[in-house]
Amino acid sequence: MLELLFLLLPVAMGYGWFMGRNSVKQNDHSAKQALSKKYSTGLNYLFSNQQDKAIDYLLEALKVEDDSVEAHFAMANLFRRRGELDRALKVHEHLVQQKNLPTKDKQQAVFELAKDFLSAGLFDRAEAMFQKLLKSKAYGLKSLTALMQIYQSTKDWQQGITLKKAIVKTRDKKLLHSLANFYCELATLALEDDQFIDVLELLENALLQDPNSCRANWLMAQIYENHQQYTEACQCYQDIYQQDKDFFPDVIDKMHHCYTQLDADEEFYKFIRRVYDETASTSALICYLKHIESTYNLAKAKEFMLLSLKRRPTIRGFKHFVKMQMTESEQESTTENLDVIKQLISEYINVKPRYSCRTCGFNSGTHYWSCPSCHDWEQLKPVRGLEGE
Numbered sequence: 001m002l003e004l005l006f007l008l009l010p011v012a013m014g015y016g017w018f019m020g021r022n023s024v025k026q027n028d029h030s031a032k033q034a035l036s037k038k039y040s041t042g043l044n045y046l047f048s049n050q051q052d053k054a055i056d057y058l059l060e061a062l063k064v065e066d067d068s069v070e071a072h073f074a075m076a077n078l079f080r081r082r083g084e085l086d087r088a089l090k091v092h093e094h095l096v097q098q099k100n101l102p103t104k105d106k107q108q109a110v111f112e113l114a115k116d117f118l119s120a121g122l123f124d125r126a127e128a129m130f131q132k133l134l135k136s137k138a139y140g141l142k143s144l145t146a147l148m149q150i151y152q153s154t155k156d157w158q159q160g161i162t163l164k165k166a167i168v169k170t171r172d173k174k175l176l177h178s179l180a181n182f183y184c185e186l187a188t189l190a191l192e193d194d195q196f197i198d199v200l201e202l203l204e205n206a207l208l209q210d211p212n213s214c215r216a217n218w219l220m221a222q223i224y225e226n227h228q229q230y231t232e233a234c235q236c237y238q239d240i241y242q243q244d245k246d247f248f249p250d251v252i253d254k255m256h257h258c259y260t261q262l263d264a265d266e267e268f269y270k271f272i273r274r275v276y277d278e279t280a281s282t283s284a285l286i287c288y289l290k291h292i293e294s295t296y297n298l299a300k301a302k303e304f305m306l307l308s309l310k311r312r313p314t315i316r317g318f319k320h321f322v323k324m325q326m327t328e329s330e331q332e333s334t335t336e337n338l339d340v341i342k343q344l345i346s347e348y349i350n351v352k353p354r355y356s357c358r359t360c361g362f363n364s365g366t367h368y369w370s371c372p373s374c375h376d377w378e379q380l381k382p383v384r385g386l387e388g389e
């Protein structure tokens with residue numbers, strides 16, 4: 001019964017307005033009587049738990065005028081909150097069909113209807129509704145965002161790119177970032193077919209929309225590397241460091257490979273040393289230790305490692321330290337003991353997620369460009385802190 005009372009609240013509001021307004025119009029007496037009958041029939045259905053029939057009667061009774069629109073929206077929202085999408089849809093559709101609704105209310109009705117379709121998984125119908133609102137001042141940006149979300153869910157990258165002009169006009173950073181990733185998705189497909197020119201063109205477009213898209217540079221580096229253009233690939237990796245220091249540890253090995261191909265290891269280690277000094281990344285540290293060991297000796301590398309661990313302890317750093325101890329140990333029993341410790345740490349690290357989403361905190365052992373939980377682009381990055389970088 002309590003639910004019915006909640007349902008009645010907006011209905012009663014609309015009806016109260018309707019009766020009040022119409023009471024002054026004596027010549028509308030017969031119309032009022034007819035509507036009043038529909039209203040009481042609607043209520044009867046409501047109390048006898050036949051809610052669908054009740055809605056039909058109540059919608060007819062509530063002739064939509066300026067002042068009763070709010071009551072309609074309230075009623076539909078109530079249905080949506082209760083998970084009764086079909087009923088919310090019915091009310092919003094009823095509003096959309098009203099001919100004399102002010103533009104503002106009409107647009108709100110279309111937007112709410114689109115949201116109903118979206119919640120019901122009817123992407124085509126939601127898309128058609130959102131498309132209608134692209135030029136709306138109040139709902140243009142929201143509709144563009146919703147459309148990009150639809151195309152992301154359906155992997156319809158090309159369709160998303162058709163919205164480029166509208167997105168650029170909004171100058172909305174999140175939408176531009178999303179658009180850049182749509183270009184990156186197409187570039188990934190072109191990369192699989194090794195279409196060099198297409199990949200570069202798509203990625204240039206991505207960087208044009210969002211110069212901070214490290215994914216675009218990451219892909220650009222791949223295609224340059226595939227075509228032995230190592231200088232260009234190295235530049236892309238350096239750009240990634242400027243764009244996103246948190247993501248950078250994931251490209252260190254690939255970057256090293258490209259510098260080695262150019263016979264420029266010295267230059268690489270100089271860069272990595274700078275990365276370590278600026279970010280204290282464990283991956284950069286482990287990489288730089290190789291350089292110390294080959295230039296000087298293991299003892300010097302261990303000394304550097306110990307100082308670094310004291311400065312900023314991490315589990316991965318400690319595992320590497322144990323590995324270094326094993327290399328130096330001459331006693332078989334000590335090596336065996338150290339190996340057990342190393343195995344334990346490895347198992348511990350393996351069950352810990354490597355990536356975490358900076359937007360929603362979703363953890364994963366695998367990297368995704370779009371977070372599986374919140375769907376934000378490029379937010380899954382290596383975990384920081386004791387168990388991460």
Ligand SMILES: [Zn+2]
Nearest residue numbers: 357360371374
């Ligand atoms: Zn997320």
